[in-house]
Amino acid sequence: MFKPTTAPQDALILQLVPIVTQACEILRAEYQAYVAGGDFTVERKSDHSPVTQADYRVNQFITDALNNTFPHLPVLSEEGQHAHRQQWQSFWMLDPLDGTKEFLHQRPEFTINLSLIEGAHTTFAVLAIPCEQQIYFCPLQGQPLKYNIEKEVWSEYVPVENHSAVQVGLSQSSQSKPQYQVYLEQLEKLTPIQEYRAGSAYKFCMVLEDRVDIYPRFHPTSEWDTSAGQCLLERIGGGLVDFQGRPFVYNQRLSLLNGGFIAYRNNDMKKLALQALELMPSSA
DSSP states (O other), X not given: OEEEEOOOOOHHHXXXXXXXXXXXXXXXXXXXXXXXXXXXXXXXXXXXXXXXXXXXXXXXXXXXXXXXXXXXXXXXXXXXXXXXXXXXXXXXXXXXXXXXXXXXXXXXXXXXXXXXXXTTEEEEEEEEEGXXXXXXXXXXXXXXXXXXXXXTEEEEEOOOOOOSSEEEEEXXXXXXXXXXXXXXXXXXXXXXXXXXXXXXXXXXXXXXXXXOSEEEEOSOEEHHHHHHHHHHHHHXXXXXXXXXXXXXXXXXXXXXXXXOEEEESSHHHHHHHHHHHHXXXXXX
């Protein structure tokens, strides 16, 4: 959860606030245009996933703004070129619209994901929820901050006690994938649970807001889907690990696709989550 605080003096945050705020406004306007039913371009990528004019427009705006503000840092975007990325030691990682399917189903749970990668690790992160006018920042040092665009109010993260029932965040598409039900059955043997479904990196924000304790993921994501969320969770004493308990690293492989993962709010939740994973039948 978050408590009110004074505006940060962090130079990097102050440089990014106007960029991300404007990007949120662009994306909200695109969403409103789509919901209104006017002409709206939706295409399919080579992997058959959807991409819209909103993805392209926000990508262009943020990429141009980052290039102008941080000319020494390249941008690795879902909607950009990736040919030279393995030569980069420091760069921005961007998903201009994480949750395109949520956008198209008129569920306002899509996000903008932006993170700073140095070496193999994320050192600074931004997660924005345009339709809620909220931006979460993980600064280079200190606890995550939240900025309310409409009210121009800043808040700082404060930890909370564990719940009596563990709150499990699930993807909207998890209902059609049997691995999730098997996992939940094993977790429920260890502790009472409550299930919540939401799209995209929105679930990382739910962890920060004390609405989710564990977020399991068995179907694919890409590095720009997890980098910002992992940084924020690690800063509060949680994290994101693969099924062997290892934290994700970034831009170290030929593929940008991730394997499965467990995201968690604190170490108590990590132990429960991995214990349930160990109980799953090997055929699941």
